[in-house]
Amino acid sequence: MMASKPKLHYPNGRGRMESVRWVLAAAGVEFDEDFLETKEQLQKLQDGNHLLFQQVPMVEIDGMKLVQTRSILHYIADKHHLFGKDLKERTLIDMYVEGTLDLLELIIMHPFLKPDDQQKEVVIMAQKAIIRYFPVFEKVLRGHGQRFLVGNQLSLADIILLQTILALEEKIPNILSAFPHLQEFTVKISNIPTIKKFLEPGSKKKPPPDDIYVRTVYNVFMP
Amino acid sequence: MEGKPVLHYFKARGRMESIRWFLAAAGVEFEEKFIETAEDLNKLKNDGSLMFKQVPMVEIDGMKLVQTRAILNYLSTKYNLYGKDTKERVLIDMYTEGVADVNEMMIRLPVCPRDQKEATIAKIKEKTTVHFLPAFEKVLSHGQDYLLGSKLCRADIHLVEILHYVEELDPSLLANYPLLRALKARVSNLPGLKKFLQPGGQRQPPTDEKMLEEARKVFKF
Numbered sequence: 092m093m094a095s096k097p098k099l100h101y102p103n104g105r106g107r108m109e110s111v112r113w114v115l116a117a118a119g120v121e122f123d124e125d126f127l128e129t130k131e132q133l134q135k136l137q138d139g140n141h142l143l144f145q146q147v148p149m150v151e152i153d154g155m156k157l158v159q160t161r162s163i164l165h166y167i168a169d170k171h172h173l174f175g176k177d178l179k180e181r182t183l184i185d186m187y188v189e190g191t192l193d194l195l196e197l198i199i200m201h202p203f204l205k206p207d208d209q210q211k212e213v214v215i216m217a218q219k220a221i222i223r224y225f226p227v228f229e230k231v232l233r234g235h236g237q238r239f240l241v242g243n244q245l246s247l248a249d250i251i252l253l254q255t256i257l258a259l260e261e262k263i264p265n266i267l268s269a270f271p272h273l274q275e276f277t278v279k280i281s282n283i284p285t286i287k288k289f290l291e292p293g294s295k296k297k298p299p300p301d302d303i304y305v306r307t308v309y310n311v312f313m314p
Numbered sequence: 315m316e317g318k319p320v321l322h323y324f325k326a327r328g329r330m331e332s333i334r335w336f337l338a339a340a341g342v343e344f345e346e347k348f349i350e351t352a353e354d355l356n357k358l359k360n361d362g363s364l365m366f367k368q369v370p371m372v373e374i375d376g377m378k379l380v381q382t383r384a385i386l387n388y389l390s391t392k393y394n395l396y397g398k399d400t401k402e403r404v405l406i407d408m409y410t411e412g413v414a415d416v417n418e419m420m421i422r423l424p425v426c427p428r429d430q431k432e433a434t435i436a437k438i439k440e441k442t443t444v445h446f447l448p449a450f451e452k453v454l455s456h457g458q459d460y461l462l463g464s465k466l467c468r469a470d471i472h473l474v475e476i477l478h479y480v481e482e483l484d485p486s487l488l489a490n491y492p493l494l495r496a497l498k499a500r501v502s503n504l505p506g507l508k509k510f511l512q513p514g515g516q517r518q519p520p521t522d523e524k525m526l527e528e529a530r531k532v533f534k535f
Contacts, residue, residue, distance in 0.1 A: 145445050159408050166407070182377070
């Protein structure tokens with residue numbers, strides 16, 4: 092019996108599902124998407140007991156209905172060998188991913204801030220990236236001289252960091268100017284065939300959030 | 315000989331409390347180095363101990379672990395409370411993340427501005443009663459002692475910690491959840507947790523206005 096493709100349930104936009112799209116794509120896994128456009132669609136998922144905590148993201152995969160972004164990411168990473176070779180590597184990957192997700196969270200929330208606060212927040216994001224997060228990863232890459240952050244092979248840490256760097260570059264084009272190793276990292280990881288394909292037009296990568304996306308989110312999730 | 319884990323954090327619940335709960339429940343003795351002055355914090359930030367210049371940080375097995383989830387993932391694996399296979403692990407992860415969502419609201423409550431406090435408490439109550447408590451009560455309807463069945467796992471510990479906070483906020487919130495109340499009693503009675511929760515145990519009290527004022531003075535925020 093052929094395994095069916097994973098199916099993603101979420102609005103048609105980045106939000107909390109985009110990391111899942113990145114990791115599936117990087118692992119070379121094709122997937123389907125059921126876009127949430129109305130409150131009624133969300134209600135239907137909730138009433139049908141498809142959502143453990145009545146929330147999305149939800150991913151149907153391997154006979155399960157997985158919720159909670161990190162749970163989904165960890166499951167896919169485990170399945171596709173993106174979590175290091177042992178507990179020590181796994182823990183390092185975990186720490187890097189958690190730090191990066193803290194930064195990505197600011198990007199995810201940004202479209203939903205008041206317009207007056209949005210410009211201020213871009214400055215805060217840039218500061219956090221440049222002062223707290225990028226120096227760590229720059230040092231790691233400079234230290235071992237390898238292509239990947241951990242264990243000389245692609246992991247969840249590389250994928251989530253690349254996602255975050257590219258999202259930040261959309262708002263702050265020169266954000267990597269002081270980080271030559273991260274610049275090199277960005278080029279090298281982007282050129283991995285599965286990721287290169289995901290970065291090309293026509294892929295399932297979603298565009299930056301716009302007014303339509305914000306309105307859809309309010310329509311679907313606001314009581 | 316393996317030394318005890320050493321926890322670096324403020325003398326408060328915050329983001330370290332779930333790690334304290336876990337270690338206590340797992341029967342693992344731990345030491346704490348409390349950050350009590352701005353100098354203590356700056357020393358840690360400047361000596362390379364903190365990957366992202368943030369606490370919590372836990373010294374264990376020759377590593378300085380940061381990021382609450384990474385720390386708990388490591389500890390859960392080390393102390394065999396993370397399920398026996400991938401399917402159990404993903405279930406545990408989902409339960410744990412659901413608890414973490416509520417815990418995040420609890421962690422932020424003490425520092426929320428006074429004029430927003432009532433609205434924030436209302437939001438916590440809503441989230442717990444609509445999304446959270448019913449989901450876990452339903453899981454326990456399998457009639458066995460713990461979330462995954464007959465064996466304790468990390469998710470039981472994290473959940474029971476939050477049930478304590480929900481009860482602190484408003485005891486009536488747990489009234490309609492007999493299975494959750496039973497789990498709470500069962501897990502709270504584990505020897506390590508029983509000791510932890512008694513006076514003199516390593517559990518931190520709720521963060522009140524006075525503690526916050528002191529912290530603001532010391533750490534200037």
